Amino acid sequence: MIAGLLLFLILPLAVAGAVYAVRQWAALSSLLAISTCVALGIIIVVVPLGRTIDLWGRQIVMGGTLSLLGRELVLRDVDRVAIAFLYFTAAAAFALAWWASPRSLLLPVGLASLSLLSGALLIRPLIYAVLLLQLAIAVSLFGLQHEDRPPTRGGLQYLSFSLLALPGLLTIHWLMERYALTPENTALLHNSAILLVLSFALLLGSVPFHLWIPSLTGDSNLLASGFVLTVNHGVVWFLMLSFLETYPEFGAHADFASLASTAGLSMVVVGGFFAAAQRRPERLVGYGALIDSGVALVALGMYSDRGLVLALLGLIVRPFGLVLMGAGLQDLRPPGGPGDALESLRGRAWRSPWGALAFLVGGLSLAGMPTTAGFAARWALYRALAPSHLGSALLVMAASVGLMIGIWRAFSALLSRPLGPDGEDEETKGPAPARRTLLTGLVAAAVLSSICIGLWPQIITPISLQLASMVTFLP
């Protein structure tokens, strides 16, 4: 009998090796990566905990506790939803990578990261989860490096800021163990709370530690950046919730709600301001991610079940904004050129209309505009915030307007006619017509999904409701 948990640790890693070996055949490597993620996503959703299934003559039992190197791997209901989110998001990112960036290392590196991130969600105590997350972040740099560009400084900044968060998160475990033995020593709790706040501020890119986010999207592979800011960031969020559940003293701290709100609002304000002034569409994606993270923290700062549901809903719909926007921009970027200024994107929408559409729909979703996936979470947040925190609601709305100004400026450049005849003949070699139709179908499906969720949010809200009901740190 095989423990099902091992599937999520070993299979992605094994497939990553295979995908790397066959990466020159884009279709084969993409289909291998996508099918693995979809299969594992379906298994984690469909197979109930404790149920034994037969797979190729072997019995696999899902759930329970598994001991690995003397450490416990535990699959809880909340982890099932989180892992399903990771794998389905990764499958979508890999499908779009097939279209927008088929030669990148995102596929093998993404699969290896998924293996480490699944381990981070399952392993206990949390110090091992933190170490696995750091490993995944370090590995993801291979995927972030763009094929035809200088080394990614944004990627290095991302790794540096994440590494600075490591000592705090590892030391908290020791401090809280001491606090459990000597509860009268409140300095231990106080120091742990400071370390927790600082560490997650670094990991989530809260102001003033936000500089790595626009840098990351500015000079890295955009789809890989989208992967990092949804999948890796998703695990950071689940890890934060695990910390709050493991040490309920943090959640019950008098300053918790105000701290989360303040951090969130600072991200929203800074992101909105710089997004409005941004003339580099790639960095605009980063500021959009900053706003979205800030909005989720504002929702968490409501310190209620409703706020938690909204924070998680924002997290679940984030790929429809970031991954789609990143994929669209990746496709629009001229090959080999700098591609990071508005001028270089002038008129590109006429060459790559699907890229322009993906960029637009992704951007609208990130700004929380109606008829896109992001609207469901954002509208519900406005309604929840307005009665008691009208100022916060207005600031979130202003940030969305700021992001929309940036998107409008970029989209105007995309739609304008090219300045000269340069580049008329570029990109003559593209995928074969049959494959182009298939890939265009993938983008159309992604865009359509975003619009469907925007129109019928009840498709996705039960997931966040279910997820929030499993998180128990709130009073």
Add this chain to the structure above:
Amino acid sequence: MAILRALLEQLSTLAATPAVVGILVAAPLLVVSRDWRLNLLSLAAKYTFVALLMTQVMPLEMVALKGLIGWLICLIFYLTEQQSKSLTRAAGETEGLSLQTWSAARIEGWRRQGVSSQGLFGLMAALMVAVVAYAAASSLPLPETPAEISLVSYLLAGLGILLLGLSQDPLRVGIGMLMFLAGFDLFYVALEHSLVVTGFLGALSFVIALVTAYLKTVQAASIDTGRGG
């Protein structure tokens, strides 16, 4: 293994003041110097002295493992620099690779130009970090660790952050990250003796070295493509 153990036991007599002095010399040199050969020697020396200091708080076998990881990282960086130098030479940049040529060029450079302003700035910044580390170790000593380990932990972490802030070259950023991690590791081994944690921290150092080496090669290759063709 028995020979290694005996060797480490002999060397652990240097675990206190000599190791601290060694780190106080080697670590700031990594901030000040721009010469990759000197930096690699300093990095190897730093890992050796850190391993010696660790003998105070953890078993010798685990110290040996950490030392080996450090030296392997130095080897990765050495091979990467060789690779990137050969790529940039192919692109038209010339630099002698023999030790004699290198040392003669260094001495001639120092004789003619003295220390560069960049080096002086690095030296001043490293001195300031050392003063802050001393003050922090005196007023906020790290729990469960001897005083000299507290001082070295603060110093390595501070210099690591300084290097992260000052550098754009992938390998120097990598050295900064590894220095920060080494400083924290030195403190954390006193709190957590788990072999799995040691393994994870070692793996993390190794992946950081690999990824920064990869980015350095990409940088050299982009110079090669840009100039050479």
